[in-house]
Amino acid sequence: MSVASRTPREGCCSKLKLFLASMAFVYFSKAFCGAYMKSSITQIERRFDIPSSLIGAIDGSFEMGNLLVIAFVSYFGAKLHRPRLIGAGCLIMALGAYLTALPHFFQGPYKYETSMSHRLSANSTETMLPCLSNHSLEKEETPSLQAKTACEHSSGSPMWIYVFLGNMLRGIGETPIMPLGVSYIDDFSREENTPFYLACIQTVGILGPMFGFMLGSYLAKIYVDIGFVDLDSVTISHKDSRWVGAWWLGFIITGTVVLMSSVPFWFLPKSLPKQGAKKTPPETKETEMTFVAEQESFLPAEMPEEEKPVSFKELAKDFVPSLKRLFNNSIFSLLVLTYLVVVNGFMGMITFKPKFLEQIFGQSASKAIFLIGILNLPAVALGFITGGFVMKRFKLSVIGAARVSFSASLISFSLLAVQIFLHCDNAEVAGLTVTYEGVSQVSGSQQTLLSQCNTGCSCSLKHWDPVCAYNGMTYASPCLAGCQMSTGAGKQMVFHNCMCVEDMMTPGMNHSAVLGQCPRKSNCERAFKIYMALSVLGSFISAVGGTPGYIVLLRSIPSDLKSLALGMQTLIVRTLGGIPPPIYFGALIDQTCLKWGTKQCGGRGACRLYNANAFRLTFLGLVTGLYSLGNMLWGVLYCCIVRRQRKLSLRQQAKENGLDGANGATPAGHAQITLAQSKETDKESTI
Numbered sequence: 001m002s003v004a005s006r007t008p009r010e011g012c013c014s015k016l017k018l019f020l021a022s023m024a025f026v027y028f029s030k031a032f033c034g035a036y037m038k039s040s041i042t043q044i045e046r047r048f049d050i051p052s053s054l055i056g057a058i059d060g061s062f063e064m065g066n067l068l069v070i071a072f073v074s075y076f077g078a079k080l081h082r083p084r085l086i087g088a089g090c091l092i093m094a095l096g097a098y099l100t101a102l103p104h105f106f107q108g109p110y111k112y113e114t115s116m117s118h119r120l121s122a123n124s125t126e127t128m129l130p131c132l133s134n135h136s137l138e139k140e141e142t143p144s145l146q147a148k149t150a151c152e153h154s155s156g157s158p159m160w161i162y163v164f165l166g167n168m169l170r171g172i173g174e175t176p177i178m179p180l181g182v183s184y185i186d187d188f189s190r191e192e193n194t195p196f197y198l199a200c201i202q203t204v205g206i207l208g209p210m211f212g213f214m215l216g217s218y219l220a221k222i223y224v225d226i227g228f229v230d231l232d233s234v235t236i237s238h239k240d241s242r243w244v245g246a247w248w249l250g251f252i253i254t255g256t257v258v259l260m261s262s263v264p265f266w267f268l269p270k271s272l273p274k275q276g277a278k279k280t281p282p283e284t285k286e287t288e289m290t291f292v293a294e295q296e297s298f299l300p301a302e303m304p305e306e307e308k309p310v311s312f313k314e315l316a317k318d319f320v321p322s323l324k325r326l327f328n329n330s331i332f333s334l335l336v337l338t339y340l341v342v343v344n345g346f347m348g349m350i351t352f353k354p355k356f357l358e359q360i361f362g363q364s365a366s367k368a369i370f371l372i373g374i375l376n377l378p379a380v381a382l383g384f385i386t387g388g389f390v391m392k393r394f395k396l397s398v399i400g401a402a403r404v405s406f407s408a409s410l411i412s413f414s415l416l417a418v419q420i421f422l423h424c425d426n427a428e429v430a431g432l433t434v435t436y437e438g439v440s441q442v443s444g445s446q447q448t449l450l451s452q453c454n455t456g457c458s459c460s461l462k463h464w465d466p467v468c469a470y471n472g473m474t475y476a477s478p479c480l481a482g483c484q485m486s487t488g489a490g491k492q493m494v495f496h497n498c499m500c501v502e503d504m505m506t507p508g509m510n511h512s513a514v515l516g517q518c519p520r521k522s523n524c525e526r527a528f529k530i531y532m533a534l535s536v537l538g539s540f541i542s543a544v545g546g547t548p549g550y551i552v553l554l555r556s557i558p559s560d561l562k563s564l565a566l567g568m569q570t571l572i573v574r575t576l577g578g579i580p581p582p583i584y585f586g587a588l589i590d591q592t593c594l595k596w597g598t599k600q601c602g603g604r605g606a607c608r609l610y611n612a613n614a615f616r617l618t619f620l621g622l623v624t625g626l627y628s629l630g631n632m633l634w635g636v637l638y639c640c641i642v643r644r645q646r647k648l649s650l651r652q653q654a655k656e657n658g659l660d661g662a663n664g665a666t667p668a669g670h671a672q673i674t675l676a677q678s679k680e681t682d683k684e685s686t687i
Contacts, residue, residue, distance in 0.1 A: 015272055016188055019083065020197060022264040023181045024204035026090060029261040030174050031208025032215075033097055033254035034062070035377075037167065039216025039369045042355055043247040047110065047224060048160040049597065049605035052352070052589045056582030059351055061164045063578030065096075065171025070571045073175045075319055075564045082180040083268035089173040090262030096169030097255030103159040104248035110224045112242040113597050113605070114235065115463040115477040130478035130486055130495055131457040166251075179566035186554060186562060188272040194554070199388020199547045206381035213373025215253065220245035220366040232490050235515055239364040241608045242464070242597070326565055331556040334640060336569050338633040342409075343577035345626030348585035349619075355589075356619055359610045361424055361528040362520035371532060379536045383543025391548055398555050401548035402641045406634045408545030413627045415538035420620045422531045424524035426612045427517060429466070429474045430481075432594045433611075436500055438473065442594070442611055453500040454482045462598040464608040468518035469501040470511070476595065481513050491515060552641070588618050 037059070045055040073085065115130075185201075186194050223231055224244040236243050327333055357368035390396070390404060426433040426442065431449035435441050441448075446461040459479035467478050475481035475498075482499030495513045502511045557565040590607065592614040597605035 015269060016185075018264065019184065019268055019272075020201065022083075022261075022268070023177075023185070024201050025264070026086065026177055026181075026258075026261040027201050027205030028208040029090070029254075029258045030093060030177060031205045032212045033093065033170065033208075033251075033258055034174075035209035035212025035373075036216050036250045036254050037062070037100075037170075037212075038350060039213045039220075039354065039373075040245075040247040040250060041351060042358070042365045043220060043224075043245045044160070044163060045606050046242065047244045047247065048163075049599045050160060051604075051606065052355075052586035053583055054160075054586070056351065056584075056586030058160060058164050058167060059582040060579035061168040062171035062174075063574040065168040065173075066175050066574045066578070067171075067571065069172055070175045070179075070567050070574075073179070073567065075322070075567065081270045082176070082184050083265040083270070085176045086180055087262045087265030089176045090258055090265070092173030093170045094173075094255045094259035094262070096166045096171075096173060097251045097258060098166070099169060100163050100166030101248040101251035101255075102166070103162045104224075106159060109229055110244055111600055112236060112244070113464055113600075114242075115460060115465040115479055130481075130483045131454070131459075131499075178570060179563050182554075182566055183563040187559070195391040195547060195551050196388050198550065199385055199391075202547065203381050203385045203388075206377055206384060210373050210377040210381070212254070213369050213377065215250050217366050217370035217373060219247065219250050220369060222246040222249075224248075235490055235493060237491060237516060238366050240466075240516060243365075245366070322561060322564055323568070326557070326561050326568060329556060331637070331640060331644065332553070332565060332569075334633070334637045335553050335556065336572055338630055338637055339569065339573050340577045341626055341633060342630040343573050344581045345623045345630065347578055348581040348626075349623045351582045352585055352589060352619060356615070357528075360612050360616050361531070362427065362524055363528070375532060375536050376539045379540040380543040383540040384546055386540075387544045387547035390544070391551060396548065397645075398552055399642055399645055401551045401555075402638050405545035405549035405552065406631075406638045408541050408543075409627075409631055409634050412538040412542035412545075413624075413631050415534050415541070416620075416627060417624055419531055419534055420616070420624060422527045422534075423616050424520055424527055424612065427474060427520060427609070428472065429476065429517075429595075429609060430500065431476065432609060434473070442613075449476055449480055451500060453502075454480050457482060464595055464597050466515075466517045467495060467513040468516055469498060469513040471501055472518055473501075474517045475500060475513065478513065483513060585619070585622065588622065589615060592618055 041055055041059060044058070045052065182198065185197055189197055221238045222245055223229070223234060224246055226246055238245065353372060354365060354368040357363045357371070358365050363371070387404070387408075391401060394400070396404065426440075428434045428438075430436050431443070431451065433440065433442055435448075436451040436453060449461050450459075457479050459477060463477055465477040466474050467481055467483070468474055469481060478486065478495045478498075481495065481501060483495035484497040484499070486493055486495045488494050493515055496511070498511050498513050501513060553565075553569065554562070589610070592611045593607035593609070594611050595607070595609040597608050599605040
């Protein structure tokens with residue numbers, strides 16, 4: 001008998017471990033693909049010449065895909081074959097990644113904005129006259145019919161819709177992974193093992209963003225049309241705000257990884273025996289919050305689907321009552337509201353953080369993405385595993401888990417608030433952030449780009465083709481710098497006899513300029529290092545509270561509503577916390593733009609230069625405000641959990657007293673009075 005009983009348990013454990021390994025891989029792959037999308041936001045924005053508000057809508061299309069199916073997948077998926085549904089979701093995610101990369105193969109070569117003629121070959125050393133080369137520019141700015149036809153397939157065209165739809169398809173495919181996978185683990189694992197299993201999966205999953213950002217950083221240095229154009233003819237570098245990396249290649253790589261992660265789920269069973277179970281049936285599992293189900297007027301848990309087959313019609317009929325039972329749980333409702341506010345701040349921050357590092361601290365897009373992937377994300381991974389270890393080591397109760405999560409949230413918020421005071425001065429761009437005489441004066445007007453030194457050059461005020469003069473100042477174009485001649489070709493081109501530079505320097509000094517913006521001042525590097533240190537420490541502390549907070553959510557709902565609860569939580573948080581933030585963050589960031597680019601077909605393109613101080617206050621101020629509100633809600637939630645636990649203890653004591661009274665130890669009437677008082681306080685807490 002003992003041998004016979006031991007064999008299925010070993011099989012159960014091996015299959016559960018296989019599911020855990022498969023879940024870890026799929027968490028890695030989906031995070032790998034999702035993080036690469038985040039890291040490519042800047043490249044996609046530049047490639048399609050769109051503003052930050054529109055790129056925010058494209059980024060939010062992932063959550064739109066979740067919105068379409070998550071409620072049904074979470075509810076009906078719990079009654080169906082969960083592993084196979086996860087495998088099907090992975091296939092859809094891979095298809096979405098491939099669709100995102102498709103526009104690159106339909107578009108023509110990327111033609112970046114420039115005021116210089118492209119007629120010169122890469123090896124030419126012919127002398128040009130930048131100050132005079134724009135006399136015929138007004139005619140060229142009105143594109144011909146042939147040019148309009150060509151530019152419809154280039155940057156600024158509506159082909160970004162493919163990226164939008166591909167990202168939405170990824171959202172649809174990702175839907176079943178979290179609610180069905182987590183509920184599957186919690187149903188068939190020991191209660192004390194669940195926090196550790198979830199922490200391990202999340203820790204492996206956090207490696208996905210690390211690799212995603214590192215891949216994004218690497219591909220951001222590779223020119224978008226690698227293999228199709230002569231790179232010697234490209235006059236911009238990866239540090240230029242017009243540079244576009246090989247963004248499309250990353251989606252092919254990440255889509256293939258997601259496709260591979262779907263394979264194991266097709267061979268896993270629909271259900272498993274309870275890990276470590278002997279004679280106790282799965283439905284008798286009680287957690288610390290089991291009494292919450294009774295207190296909140298939950299109905300008794302349904303029998304497992306394998307014992308009681310249920311038709312699709314009956315499942316649909318029970319959907320609305322199940323939702324009512326779920327949202328009558330005040331702890332669950334308050335948790336969802338808290339997560340909603342915090343995720344708003346997080347989504348806005350992670351979407352535009354690479355741009356923030358680029359514009360505020362003068363880092364290249366490639367370096368900003370790399371630093372996030374190599375510093376912040378390992379700190380998050382270490383925080384997740386630390387939080388899971390603390391839960392398992394100290395066997396924390398629901399109150400203990402809430403205390404850890406709330407404390408971590410407060411500390412990380414304090415570190416975030418300090419970051420607002422770390423900044424660098426605006427980049428010195430003549431006519432935009434400083435006058436041509438070098439006096440600080442922020443202006444978004446095009447007329448301030450004109451000065452006495454360049455009025456005779458007939459320069460276009462629309463183009464952004466920056467040059468760095470030897471006086472340390474950046475000019476919006478060689479023409480606006482008053483440069484009268486140039487030598488060299490490609491990235492080695494040098495402009496000479498620049499009249500605006502001459503006005504700033506003493507006679508006899510170098511009046512030349514080279515392509516690209518001037519680097520920031522040296523004191524900016526120190527502020528950047530302090531900012532990154534605070535950011536990494538805050539990421540670690542915030543992640544420590546992640547797993548305990550998730551356990552509070554799991555322990556606040558009955559087992560038969562677990563999948564629905566996780567699905568609804570994901571639905572609400574991603575709908576209101578995933579879709580709007582990138583859009584309104586992007587719209588507010590657009591208001592701080594000083595110089596907009598010009599599309600190939602005319603019209604406003606992507607922003608080339610921001611007011612750094614306004615960007616910083618808008619971006620970090622909004623993030624800090626949302627996190628502040630989230631901490632207030634966490635404080636209310638913690639007080640509610642403590643009060644609830646005290647009432648549950650009184651109720652449990654009343655039940656025990658009732659049993660003692662039946663044996664003659666305590667009067668039964670006393671127990672009834674205690675129960676009545678407990679029910680009365682329950683009603684008050686629900687209200």
